[in-house]
Amino acid sequence: MHPAIWLMTDRFAPGDRVRTSSRDPEWHTRLPRYTRGVVGEVVEVAGHHPLADDRARGRSGREQAVYHVRFAAADLFGDGTHSVTVELWEDYLEPAADHEREMTA
Amino acid sequence: MSRINDVGGMVGFPAVLEEPDEPPFHADWEAHVLALNAALIRRGVYNLDEFRDAIERMPPADYLAASYYERWFAAITTLLAAKGVATAAELAGQEGLPTAADPVAPSDLADD
Amino acid sequence: MSGDHGSAAIAGRVRHVEALLEQRGLLDDGEIDRRIDEFLAGGSPINGARIVVRAWLDAGFHDRLLADANATIREVGLSMAGGLQEQRLKVVANNEQEHNVVVCTLCSCYPIALLGPSPSWYKSEAYRSRVVRDPRGVLHEFGLKLPADTRISVWDASAESRYMVVPRRPTGTDGFSESELVGLVTRKGLIGTAAV
Numbered sequence: 339m340h341p342a343i344w345l346m347t348d349r350f351a352p353g354d355r356v357r358t359s360s361r362d363p364e365w366h367t368r369l370p371r372y373t374r375g376v377v378g379e380v381v382e383v384a385g386h387h388p389l390a391d392d393r394a395r396g397r398s399g400r401e402q403a404v405y406h407v408r409f410a411a412a413d414l415f416g417d418g419t420h421s422v423t424v425e426l427w428e429d430y431l432e433p434a435a436d437h438e439r440e441m442t443a
Numbered sequence: 444m445s446r447i448n449d450v451g452g453m454v455g456f457p458a459v460l461e462e463p464d465e466p467p468f469h470a471d472w473e474a475h476v477l478a479l480n481a482a483l484i485r486r487g488v489y490n491l492d493e494f495r496d497a498i499e500r501m502p503p504a505d506y507l508a509a510s511y512y513e514r515w516f517a518a519i520t521t522l523l524a525a526k527g528v529a530t531a532a533e534l535a536g537q538e539g540l541p542t543a544a545d546p547v548a549p550s551d552l553a554d555d
Numbered sequence: 556m557s558g559d560h561g562s563a564a565i566a567g568r569v570r571h572v573e574a575l576l577e578q579r580g581l582l583d584d585g586e587i588d589r590r591i592d593e594f595l596a597g598g599s600p601i602n603g604a605r606i607v608v609r610a611w612l613d614a615g616f617h618d619r620l621l622a623d624a625n626a627t628i629r630e631v632g633l634s635m636a637g638g639l640q641e642q643r644l645k646v647v648a649n650n651e652q653e654h655n656v657v658v659c660t661l662c663s664c665y666p667i668a669l670l671g672p673s674p675s676w677y678k679s680e681a682y683r684s685r686v687v688r689d690p691r692g693v694l695h696e697f698g699l700k701l702p703a704d705t706r707i708s709v710w711d712a713s714a715e716s717r718y719m720v721v722p723r724r725p726t727g728t729d730g731f732s733e734s735e736l737v738g739l740v741t742r743k744g745l746i747g748t749a750a751v
Contacts, residue, residue: 368714370660384643390714393492395496404716406645415452420691421707421709422711423708426714451683451711456679456685459679459685465674467672472569472570475587477590481590481594482586507680513565523576534572536568
């Protein structure tokens with residue numbers, strides 16, 4: 339896809355609060371279990387690539403944005419003061435609900 | 444399903460052990476497995492995601508019992524069979540190879 | 556592991572599969588040995604150490620490195636293009652407030668083309684499972700005791716980027732030459748499990 343089209347179609351930007359999918363697929367995925375169904379913050383757009391889930395199943399896959407998403411350890415594990423930044427395909431993310439966006443990381 | 448490779452955040456694994464002065468490979472065959480995988484991906488026999496998928500689909504007990512490059516070799520042979528390059532029996536050597544001379548002298552591959 | 560029966564058995568199986576693939580035209584004669592040589596001659600922690608030291612000595616390089624590592628490491632003759640394809644490199648820098656540490660919880664992603672093979676502990680379930688949950692405890696096992704108020708940022712290499720840490724320059728190294736500084740930087744420092 340042409341870079342200009344990527345820019346137009348990126349769903350998220352740094353600073354956006356996002357919620358990860360809670361889906362537990364049968365196939366290969368790059369959304370680690372410990373980061374599922376959690377709210378984090380997009381910190382960087384890290385390029386555009388076909389979804390790994392598609393490539394692992396022999397499909398060419400739609401090229402889409404991949405983001406660095408930062409999570410607070412307390413949101414992942416219930417405690418901890420550190421952060422974990424995970425690189426996630428756009429398909430794994432939804433906008434966080436309004437009340438979740440107001441929360442601080 | 445969450446697979447056995449997906450260990451982030453799991454509890455119960457022991458302290459991290461470091462190996463002082465660790466060599467890049469612990470035996471020649473490990474280097475061969477790495478090179479074999481790169482060659483097959485470059486040729487388009489399978490892609491990197493299919494390779495990871497094949498590792499992850501190992502039975503959990505086998506995955507945990509296997510060394511790093513044993514997992515790789517298991518995935519390579521799984522994919523070669525799945526892609527129809529060779530049968531599982533051929534890959535396991537059960538049907539034997541035709542008489543073409545083995546191009547690699549056994550002594551070259553002996554473990555160090 | 557070397558020389559035991561299990562290792563000898565799998566060596567034979569690997570050899571057998573190689574021979575089978577050569578027969579079927581999927582491997583060229585000598586290709587495996589050539590690829591191994593290329594791999595061993597490719598990445599090295601020294602490359603990372605050179606980048607780190609340049610960042611210590613040149614604030615402009617440091618800032619460019621954090622903004623666009625792939626372009627910036629070309630300034631010192633290095634690149635991420637040594638593997639199957641050029642991978643994106645993300646460089647993060649430690650400072651007084653923040654310490655960074657890198658992991659791949661799903662497999663073993665690592666900037667091999669730049670830094671060479673990763674250590675076995677990096678690929679272990681013990682490291683991959685625990686460092687995202689209790690980084691301070693894991694770093695403590697490595698002998699790295701961070702001040703209680705240092706923020707820890709863990710980076711899980713779960714997709715296409717590969718990561719490298721710029722450790723803090725040790726105090727008392729003002730008079731050091733560039734090569735002396737390069738000698739201080741360890742592979743663990745580049746992953747974030749050592750101070751430098």
